[in-house]
Amino acid sequence: MFVLQKLQNSRTAAGSPLSSPTKLGDRFIPTRAGANWNINFHRINENEKSPTVNKKTKDASSDNIKADGLAYSALLKNELLGAGIEKIQDPQTEDRRLQSSPPEKRSLFSVWNMFVCSNQTSVTIKGKSAKLLRSPRKATRKISKIPFKVLDAPELQDDFYLNLVDWSALNMLSVGLGTCVYLWSACTSQVTRLCDLSVEGDSVTSVGWSERGNLVAVGTHKGYVQIWDAAAGKKLFALEGHTARVGALAWNADQLSSGSRDRMILQRDVRMPPLQSERRLQGHRQEVCGLKWSTDHQLLASGGNDNKLLVWNHSSLSPVQTYTDHLAAVKAIAWSPHQHGLLASGGGTADRCIRFWNTLTSQPLQCMDTGSQVCNLAWSKHANELVSTHGYSQNQILVWKYPALTQVAKLTGHSYRVLYLAMSPDGEAIVTGAGDETLRFWNVFNKTRSTKESVSVLNLFKKIR
Incomplete structure (x- = not known):
């Protein structure tokens, strides 16, 4: 409770826009209704590239962004809600729903404890999330819209x-x-x-x-x-x-x-x-x-x-x-x-x-x-x-x-x-x-399907960030 109150006071002192500064509760609940997590997540490394490179690679990386967005969404559901998602559908298919097992019961305190411990050097990831990150994803097939x-x-x-x-x-x-x-x-x-x-x-x-x-x-x-x-x-x-x-x-x-x-x-x-x-x-x-x-x-x-x-x-x-x-x-x-x-x-x-x-x-x-x-x-x-x-x-x-x-x-x-x-x-x-x-x-067609894994910033087990 002390940590919650401290967070509340620090945001008020910094001039955070609150709808009613005089009505302070004992909890701070951020508003995320209008946030597009898929876009925000992938803007992390966007500014590191030059505008020319971004323009050239925009079309080529759009499908990977969608796939990473689905993986990121599944990871959040696993860690926060215990969804138990182990597999993600191909983003090119019509049915893009996540295949999940019945969620396990989790208390709000276990979720909060994960965030409190997030400032440590490492975060423990559950088995199903680890399996999700390790699972290979098919490389997205790009069809050129220009005749050769x-x-x-x-x-x-x-x-x-x-x-x-x-x-x-x-x-x-x-x-x-x-x-x-x-x-x-x-x-x-x-x-x-x-x-x-x-x-x-x-x-x-x-x-x-x-x-x-x-x-x-x-x-x-x-x-x-x-x-x-x-x-x-x-x-x-x-x-x-x-x-x-x-x-x-x-x-x-x-x-x-x-x-x-x-x-x-x-x-x-x-x-x-x-x-x-x-x-x-x-x-x-x-x-x-x-x-x-x-x-x-x-x-x-x-x-x-x-x-x-x-x-x-x-x-x-x-x-x-x-x-x-x-x-x-x-x-x-x-x-x-x-x-x-x-x-x-x-x-x-x-x-x-x-x-x-x-x-x-x-x-x-x-x-x-x-x-x-x-x-x-x-x-x-x-x-x-x-x-x-x-x-x-x-x-x-x-x-x-x-x-x-x-x-x-x-x-x-x-x-x-x-x-x-x-x-x-x-x-x-x-x-x-x-x-x-x-x-x-x-x-328009491939002789064989690619067996290479698509490059993903979520692949923590293959790449050091």
Whole structure:
């Protein structure tokens, strides 16, 4: 009680602002309601750095600050309230609540004794707090919001129903520009013109690499599908059968599926004569604008301007599953490489939603309104994340964590709809294309998760302060 009264008198003598100086009690209770402990704690060492260094490291350290803030908050709860927190959630996840065990009973005197003894050379930290400080935390992954490369792409069409960009397994990018197809080597940055359809009075409406990366299929406005040997720069043959433009292509080993404005999906084996291997899949009532084979090569998903998402197998000429929940054209389709039978699809301007489907049970799963037209979807090869590109009205690129569906990153830079998306063969980078006639390359995914501990000023057992 004497110590409390002494503290009270010392603050009054120093001119501390008290609401009523004449009414003095026997206790001093500081007001901390408006204090932001996370910010105040991390301002301790802020002034030691120059303004230039602070500005450069502000973005890089923001996530570490959040993580340290959570750790500091947990430490206070352990020592003051006996919360018994031993583990902290990843600050990037949606649920940031602290996992705690039932608090032990503590008296106010034990709390006060800890503060009285704080002027000693060392403070005893309880076992659970020590475990909390020793526990490693994952290094926060930073996604650069600036593309690492930008290429000009003149005459890249601003047409939602076309697919004009693809990245091969041999690290070669194919782009359809007007009447020509160009190849860009990601290894040498060399650009080669593969073909020019102007002599045939035709134009390019889709491109697609074979799985081995040696052949590239070119869909045309007149309804042809040309097969080219990329290394030799030679057209091998042209497939007929469509009566309108071919806007979607999908390879499955040596089988090639093509979707057209004539509402048909043709599936052909490029090793055999077309008429012998052709399968005609009819199920859409308007233009087919999206085609993707599942990672196990068993199911084909197709999206159309009739707002339908259809799933086909190898044997049937009719869809085995039909999903009609989208309210606009379905171009964006992606099969998960991490969960068998999981399919994601995105709707156009009137829909704006990304939907997830369990094709093993034909059941819808989650639905998320993105706020803008969904143009493309692609899953990460290494983590349970996916990237989506968007058109009206925000023209952005979003990275999502699944199944929490929390937004990991938002990338902007295109001034038109981001209609085209392809992923590098190593699964780390993506390229996006838009009607602003640019191709932008982004590093969005990691091959492996970092096992290094993030640097924290709270790590008392690794660093001397």
